[in-house]
Amino acid sequence: MRNIRKPGRRVMGMLAAGVLSTGLLTAAAGGTAQAATTCSGGVNIYGVLDDGRLTFSSINPATGDLAKVLVGPDLGFEPKAMATLNFNTVLVTSTSGALYRVDIRTNNTSLALLNAPVKIADSGWTHDKLTYDGHGHLYGTTSAGLLLRYNVTEDKPAGSQHIGVRTEIDTGFVLKTLTATGDDRLSATTEDGRLLDYTVAGAGSWKSNVLKSAGWSGFNQLVSPGGGLYYGRLSTGAMYWYKDANPTDGSGSDITYHLDDPVNTSGWTQKLLSAQPGTYTCTTSTSTVDRDNITQVKAAGRQMMNDKDAAWANSTQWACLETLWDHESNWRWNATNPSSGAYGIPQALPATKMDVAGDDWKDNPLTQIKWGLSYIDGRYGSPCNAWNFWQANNWY
Template identity: 80%
Template sequence: MATRNDRDNGRRSPARAARRLAGAAVTATLTATLVSVTTGPAEAATTCAGGVSIYGVLDDGRLTYSAINPATGDLAKVLVGQDLGFEPKAIATLNFNTVLVTSTSGALYRVDIRTNKDSLDLANAPVRIADSGWTHDKLTYDGHGHLYGTTAAGLLLRYNVTEAKPAGSQHIGARTEIDTGFVLKTLTATGDDRLTATTSDGRLLDYTISGANSWKVNKLKADGWSGFDQLVSPGGGLYYGRTSAGGMYWYKDANPTDGSGSDISYHLDDPVNTSGWSQKLLSAQPNTYTCTTSVDTVDRDNIAAVKDAGRKLMNDHESAWANSTQWSCLERLWDRESGWRWNAQNPSSGAYGIPQSLPGDKMDTAGDDWRTNPLTQIKWGLSYIDGRYGSPCAAWNHSESHGWY
């Protein structure tokens, strides 16, 4: 993001009831590594939709596919496919029928899925698209054109993915070294240039990545997450953690862009499964679950009301911004950019909305209603400012000196 152009309750089933009892039985053994907290209040006027698709690799090299009901945590489907034919090291799901897998020898393969409906079948043998150099210990794809990987030494790298089925370096390139110090136990993408990770000492971390040496980390939880050896997310604030014993637990962050873990709901008494997840690698398809905020809480054409909502959202996003100085900077910034109009569009560049996202659909990470909902646009804009500049006044100062932010 170095230039403006980059701104761009029903009845429980018997199986589920049994699972809940089993989960309660093991809760005591998990408390050393998984911290239970009181469920926080759900975000008002927010609706969520979509599904959860998770690919994995067993110890014997066979590919797996699992589907989970995001509303209940129920496991809906498990399919086991064929042996990939090489020893996998890291995995990242690009889309519903394309998975990237690295080998222990450093090769990169594209795995094409023919079907995952009633059986898990490949369209062809895994395609070797790079012979060497892919020695990452972790991979994850953010669903917005960026593939992330870490090395054992803690270097975080980002690559641009330009095709749904990349054939080689011509489609996976622009290698960027973000920074060192990313020695992580797990890593998953949760949105556009947004990563969530756990550490061996149990911290849950949220990263926003802008570019080389430009990133920000929020500590969602100080401890309690060391029990997971795999963490995946389909977006929308849903996290799934797999324990070394094969249990799968699920969590919901009511506002995944606020940099706070205080509103994460835990489901330790009702896990997806208490055992059985034996895959050594797991990867969720990104952006399959999304949440949107209703616009009926503010008149979108009433600029004063939109600004009032914007100030409240700014204060909630970061307590250090909850002052008149930061608000003055944000108000002036978006007065200049869009006049705080939800449908403002730059006729030359195509930048859209209150924060003038370019392209506009980058805001879909904050909600599917980004075209028409000023609250969704404001949330995305605050997250962008936070990740790129650190504060509204820093963004305003950059706009003053460069003419864009």
């Protein structure tokens, strides 16, 4: 939660012990509020060697240093694609189209299988790539470029009852690499060297951004633990790492390259690699906001909107949200409708609804914004849907 500064009092945000600070970002929308981004977590990468043995690698996300490598037993079948569900569970397809759940036990010194790989499906899983977003969605592509999405409802799926709702997103996804970077968010590289970013909403509903137009053709594996971190493996076995300061802005201009400090210059010989999703996270919080400074409040609001949903992190959705709350409250934390009693920036009715977002809902604009964004998400799906409804009904 961001700190709030009331007139005459300045409260500075403190970094929690053990987290990595990745610097300061300037909030958009013309505001001057600063946003401190703090990142924490680790990087776990599973792999399969040419001889079928499972591997586990741990990387320090702050330095890019390889912390651990463990080699385990042979899977017992020829793998084709893999996706890590969690620290102890990996999904792997075979060249014959079967889907297996691999249950893993690992510690500081060993990597073992808890049991023989569990066959979830006998056939049909002919995807050339798989990745899991850490939020219940498994993505796969076919050699023809069809992108598919499945719902995963269990940490240890046992069959189609736990991996189902097959959704065909669209065609045209002929990609060299594919990795999940967040909730329904994917990154990929192409044979001609582009680095792409995708946000997926459903069948036929997705958008893409070209983060880099060239220079990424050498990677035959790309994985991400989240938080804007990318790890790219070359055919030579070298592993390089990159950090996107704002992975939701659809721009690659803020990607930091560590070409002179790779994870390794050789040794990454796995035929398949898959990072555990969501193990590295970054949180952006406004260090100081004057609750009576509408410019600062709006700047914080835009950052919070971007963080709420990657699909909202664009100027179109921001224009809708800004205009909506301009009409409702002019972004004033103490705005009160004398007739209905609706209160605060989002004009909650009754006002006490906002207590679910924080005990300081009466005088903290950031708590009010947090509640308002959740309300919009749950009722309308996006700020623009909410604004469209408002224009038709004069309320939302």
